[in-house]
Amino acid sequence: PVKKLKIVVTRKLPTPVELRMMELFDTRLNHDDHAFTHEELVEAVQTADVLVPTVTDRIDSKVLARAGEQLRLIAQFGAGVDNIDVQSAVQRGITVTNTPGVLTDDTADFAMALILAVPRRLHEGSRVMDQGLFDGWTPTWMMGRRLAGKRLGIIGMGRIGQAVARRAKAFGLQIHYHNRKPVSPRTEELLDATYWDSLDQMLARMDIVSINCPHTPATFHLMNARRIDLMKPESYIINTARGEVIDEAALARALKSGKIAGAGLDVFEREPAVNAELIGLPNVLLLPHMGSATIEGRTEMGEKVIINIKTFADGHRPPDRVIPAIL
Numbered sequence: 032p033v034k035k036l037k038i039v040v041t042r043k044l045p046t047p048v049e050l051r052m053m054e055l056f057d058t059r060l061n062h063d064d065h066a067f068t069h070e071e072l073v074e075a076v077q078t079a080d081v082l083v084p085t086v087t088d089r090i091d092s093k094v095l096a097r098a099g100e101q102l103r104l105i106a107q108f109g110a111g112v113d114n115i116d117v118q119s120a121v122q123r124g125i126t127v128t129n130t131p132g133v134l135t136d137d138t139a140d141f142a143m144a145l146i147l148a149v150p151r152r153l154h155e156g157s158r159v160m161d162q163g164l165f166d167g168w169t170p171t172w173m174m175g176r177r178l179a180g181k182r183l184g185i186i187g188m189g190r191i192g193q194a195v196a197r198r199a200k201a202f203g204l205q206i207h208y209h210n211r212k213p214v215s216p217r218t219e220e221l222l223d224a225t226y227w228d229s230l231d232q233m234l235a236r237m238d239i240v241s242i243n244c245p246h247t248p249a250t251f252h253l254m255n256a257r258r259i260d261l262m263k264p265e266s267y268i269i270n271t272a273r274g275e276v277i278d279e280a281a282l283a284r285a286l287k288s289g290k291i292a293g294a295g296l297d298v299f300e301r302e303p304a305v306n307a308e309l310i311g312l313p314n315v316l317l318l319p320h321m322g323s324a325t326i327e328g329r330t331e332m333g334e335k336v337i338i339n340i341k342t343f344a345d346g347h348r349p350p351d352r353v354i355p356a357i358l
C-alpha cells in the first residue's frame with residue numbers, strides 16, 4: 032500500500048534519495064529543479080498524499096486552505112520549518128516533519144569556518160589574490176583579530192548552537208549564550224558556557240555573536256538596529272541560521288558606518304535577494320546558504336525524510352514530528 036502513496040518532491044534531491052523514493056512510493060520528482068510557484072504548490076497539495084518541500088517553498092495558510100483531503104503529511108527536507116505555517120497545517124490534521132540532527136555538524140562547521148575566516152580577513156586576502164593585487168608582504172598588512180581568549184556569544188543553544196560551542200571552545204574562545212532557557216548544568220559545564228538571560232547585556236560584552244536559533248515570530252528581527260548598536264565596535268556577527276533573525280538593512284548600516292567590525296552571512300532576509308548595501312563591503316563575507324551543503328548531509332536529510340514518510344504511512348508517529356507549541 033505504501034507504494035501507492037503519492038509523493039510530490041518540490042526540488043531535486045541527491046540521486047540515491049530520489050531512487051529510493053521512487054522505489055518505495057509513487058513519487059513525482061522535480062527534474063529541472065525549478066522553484067515551485069504558488070500555483071504549482073497549490074496543485075501539489077491538491078494531488079499529493081505527502082508533500083516534500085524545502086526552505087524555498089512557502090507553504091502558508093493560503094496554500095494550505097487549498098489542500099485536498101488526501102494531504103496527510105508535509106515531510107520537509109530541512110531542519111528549519113519557517114517556510115511552513117505549521118499551526119495551520121496541524122489544525123487541518125496534516126502532520127509536519129523535519130530533518131534535525133543530520134545537518135548539525137555540517138552547519139556548525141560552516142559557522143566555525145566563518146568565525147575563523149571573518150576576523151582573519153580570509154575573504155579580503157582571497158579577493159586580493161583573485162585580482163592579482165598581491166605586491167608584497169608587509170608587517171602591518173592584513174592584520175586581523177585573534178580568536179583565542181575572545182568571547183563568543185551564541186544566540187540559540189540547540190543542537191547546532193552546542194556544536195558551534197564545542198568547536199569554538201577548542202579554538203580558545205570563551206563560550207557565552209542566550210537561549211529561552213539555560214541548557215542542563217552538565218552541558219553548561221562540558222561547554223564551559225555562561226548563560227545570559229538578558230540578550231542585551233550579553234551583546235554588549237561579546238567579541239563575536241553567532242546566530243543559531245530558528246526563525247519564529249519571537250526571533251524575527253531579534254537583532255534589530257537597537258541591539259546591533261549594543262555590540263562593541265570591534266565585534267563580529269555570524270549568521271548561519273535564518274536571515275530574518277537580523278534586520279538586514281540595519282546590519283548593512285552598522286557595517287558601513289563601523290558600528291561593528293564585520294559579518295559572515297550564509298542566510299538572508301529575502302533569499303535569494305541580498306540587500307545591495309551588503310555587497311562588496313570589505314568587512315563582510317557573504318555565502319549563498321551553503322551551511323548544510325555536504326553530500327553526506329543532504330543524503331542523510333533525504334533518508335530522514337523517507338523514514339518519516341514510511342513511519343507515518345505505517346500508522347506510527349514519525350520520529351521528527353514538528354509540534355507547533357514548541358516553535
Ligand code: 8YV
Binds near residue numbers: 086110
Ligand atoms: C537547507 C536549512 O539548505 O535545514 C535547514 O533549515 O536551511 C538547510 O539545511 C534547506 O533547509 C533545505 O531545505
